[in-house]
Amino acid sequence: GEDVEQSLFLSVREGDSSVINCTYTDSSSTYLYWYKQEPGAGLQLLTYIFSNMDMKQDQRLTVLLNKKDKHLSLRIADTQTGDSAIYFCAEIPGGSYIPTFGRGTSLIVHP
Amino acid sequence: DAGVIQSPRHEVTEMGQEVTLRCKPISGHNSLFWYRQTMMRGLELLIYFNNNVPIDDSGMPEDRFSAKMPNASFSTLKIQPSEPRDSAVYFCASSSGTLRDGYTFGSGTRLTVV
Numbered sequence: 001g002e003d004v005e006q007s008l009f010l011s012v013r014e015g016d017s018s019v020i021n022c023t024y025t026d027s028s029s030t031y032l033y034w035y036k037q038e039p040g041a042g043l044q045l046l047t048y049i050f051s052n053m054d055m056k057q058d059q060r061l062t063v064l065l066n067k068k069d070k071h072l073s074l075r076i077a078d079t080q081t082g083d084s085a086i087y088f089c090a091e092i093p094g095g096s097y098i099p100t101f102g103r104g105t106s107l108i109v110h111p
Numbered sequence: 112d113a114g115v116i117q118s119p120r121h122e123v124t125e126m127g128q129e130v131t132l133r134c135k136p137i138s139g140h141n142s143l144f145w146y147r148q149t150m151m152r153g154l155e156l157l158i159y160f161n162n163n164v165p166i167d168d169s170g171m172p173e174d175r176f177s178a179k180m181p182n183a184s185f186s187t188l189k190i191q192p193s194e195p196r197d198s199a200v201y202f203c204a205s206s207s208g209t210l211r212d213g214y215t216f217g218s219g220t221r222l223t224v225v
Contacts, residue, residue, distance in 0.1 A: 031210045041219075
């Protein structure tokens with residue numbers, strides 16, 4: 001099956017930028033997503049990027065897509081303590097409606 | 112819309128008992144997914160329904176697990192008999208089929224089997 005890979009942990013200082021990375025395996029993936037999960041809650045869609053885009057910016061969030069390397073990243077500018085959560089990368093393989101999720105990256109923001 | 116609603120939020124049961132988890136998807140969404148989340152295995156897709164019909168149940172662990180979607184506004188995931196290794200957080204998610212809108216998750220049911 002398809003594997004979406006992410007590092008498990010990232011620790012940053014409040015006010016710094018955070019960059020969460022993800023690699024996916026299906027070169028025909030159409031949509032790629034970033035979800036956020038806060039403690040005790042479900043996953044919440046943060047943003048998406050379509051496969052014909054290289055970059056998407058939404059306020060403090062910047063998504064970069066490198067299709068050649070099948071690499072996706074999420075940059076959070078001016079990281080705040082409220083950004084502490086688990087961030088999941090997900091892809092929609094070509095011809096499918098079923099998302100494949102990574103294991104999630106725990107972002108820890110310390111003062 | 113109140114979002115995807117799951118019940119109960121927490122369930123503690125004894126090994127061997129039957130457990131039923133419930134989900135109400137967002138009105139108008141035609142796809143429904145059941146996921147299981149554990150520390151060891153991350154987020155696993157159990158089953159996917161489209162227009163109330165099970166399309167992919169290859170993730171259902173074994174015959175002890177069953178899922179139904181009798182109508183567009185309700186789905187259940189049943190475990191009978193339950194075992195301690197079933198302890199996990201179970202999520203229901205729904206989708207309109209418009210991929211850029213993504214998938215809306217419920218708050219999950221934390222199941223503990225003792």
